[in-house]
Amino acid sequence: MSECPVVLNKDEVIRLLSLEDLIPRLESAMGKFSRRSTSGIIQPVRSVLPIHKHHGFLGLMPVYMADEGVLCTKLVTFYNRAENCTSPSTQATVLLFDPERGHVTAMMNGEAITAIRTAAVSAISAQLLKPAVSDVLCILGSGQQARSHYDVFTKIFKFKEVRVWSRRREMAERFVEDLEEPVVVCCSVREAVSGADVIVTVTGATEPILGAEWIKSGAHIAAVGACRPDWRELDDVLMREALVYVDSRDGAHAESGDIILSGAQVFGELGEVINGSVPAPREKTTVFKSLGMGLQDAVAAKLVFDKWKSEQ
Numbered sequence: 397m398s399e400c401p402v403v404l405n406k407d408e409v410i411r412l413l414s415l416e417d418l419i420p421r422l423e424s425a426m427g428k429f430s431r432r433s434t435s436g437i438i439q440p441v442r443s444v445l446p447i448h449k450h451h452g453f454l455g456l457m458p459v460y461m462a463d464e465g466v467l468c469t470k471l472v473t474f475y476n477r478a479e480n481c482t483s484p485s486t487q488a489t490v491l492l493f494d495p496e497r498g499h500v501t502a503m504m505n506g507e508a509i510t511a512i513r514t515a516a517v518s519a520i521s522a523q524l525l526k527p528a529v530s531d532v533l534c535i536l537g538s539g540q541q542a543r544s545h546y547d548v549f550t551k552i553f554k555f556k557e558v559r560v561w562s563r564r565r566e567m568a569e570r571f572v573e574d575l576e577e578p579v580v581v582c583c584s585v586r587e588a589v590s591g592a593d594v595i596v597t598v599t600g601a602t603e604p605i606l607g608a609e610w611i612k613s614g615a616h617i618a619a620v621g622a623c624r625p626d627w628r629e630l631d632d633v634l635m636r637e638a639l640v641y642v643d644s645r646d647g648a649h650a651e652s653g654d655i656i657l658s659g660a661q662v663f664g665e666l667g668e669v670i671n672g673s674v675p676a677p678r679e680k681t682t683v684f685k686s687l688g689m690g691l692q693d694a695v696a697a698k699l700v701f702d703k704w705k706s707e708q
């Protein structure tokens with residue numbers, strides 16, 4: 397290594413990564429990505445190595461943004477394991493490189509980046525696709541992503557009611573204990589989603605937990621879990637009847653069980669909606685199937701590193 401990289405821990409990343417700066421940069425990068433050949437962005441579908449013995453996976457998420465001079469990769473492990481395990485189910489490190497000389501310039505906590513950028517991208521989808529009047533937010537799941545989605549969605553949007561459901565009720569009760577605003581704890585998915593305008597699914601489910609029959613017509617669903625080709629969160633009817641948007645078509649066709657196993661058609665990429673090349677009819681039921689992209693991590697990591705440098 398020709399130079400020692402800067403190392404930024406979780407607290408530093410959280411301090412330096414502001415939503416106000418991140419969201420417009422993510423919109424711009426995702427719009428550019430969806431222009432493909434002219435984008436100057438190289439992002440292969442992530443490599444995922446199964447860790448069979450421990451019900452886990454190691455993902456490698458490289459990206460090169462030629463115009464911006466950003467070369468980055470995230471290394472992420474994710475596990476599908478018992479809730480009483482004390483380690484987080486998703487853990488990550490993000491590396492930024494000098495693209496000209498090849499050395500690592502910064503190494504930073506990837507859990508904070510993953511939590512914040514995923515919720516920020518879901519918020520971009522909701523901004524574009526949610527019903528014009530959206531009073532009720534429902535979060536299914538009560539883990540890391542549930543918390544980051546709660547924080548980002550309640551900061552950006554004004555909901556009259558927020559609901560949460562978790563597989564174990566005590567986990568949902570623990571989730572709301574830390575919050576300043578009231579959140580309704582629901583006993584069933586059906587109760588939680590009934591009449592909701594925006595639904596966020598952030599669970600470790602591997603079988604569908606959310607059915608079309610319970611959902612209000614015109615609702616927007618940000619489907620964040622189920623990131624393996626044989627994992628599901630949403631049922632076939634919902635996937636086939638809704639307009640389905642994705643972050644990357646290639647990623648979705650390789651990794652999303654909800655898309656592959658339901659046979660749902662992808663209507664567009666979020667970047668295409670941002671570019672105005674794919675419509676966003678708010679009155680229709682819409683699903684944003686999020687899988688996460690190295691590009692989103694790179695945008696966040698560059699922002700963090702630039703802010704850090706500006707303080708030196």
Ligand SMILES: NC(=O)c1ccc[n+]([C@@H]2O[C@H](COP(=O)([O-])OP(=O)(O)OC[C@H]3O[C@@H](n4cnc5c(N)ncnc54)[C@H](O)[C@@H]3O)[C@@H](O)[C@H]2O)c1
Pocket residue numbers: 474479484485486510514537538539540541542562563564567598599600601602603605620621622623686687688689
């Ligand atoms: N799309 C993206 O960019 C992205 C990024 C990070 C994480 N994820 C995915 O989002 C999901 C949530 O991540 P997290 O970090 O919050 O995980 P977490 O472990 O912190 O929380 C998982 C939640 O899902 C619940 N759960 C687990 N198994 C379930 C099941 N079978 N049915 C219903 N609920 C179940 C748990 O009770 C918990 O509330 C995971 O699937 C993860 O892989 C996606």
Ligand SMILES: O=C(O)[C@@H]1CCCCN1
Pocket residue numbers: 455472473474486510623687688689
């Ligand atoms: O894009 C991500 O960061 C996550 C990692 C865990 C699996 C799902 N996608």
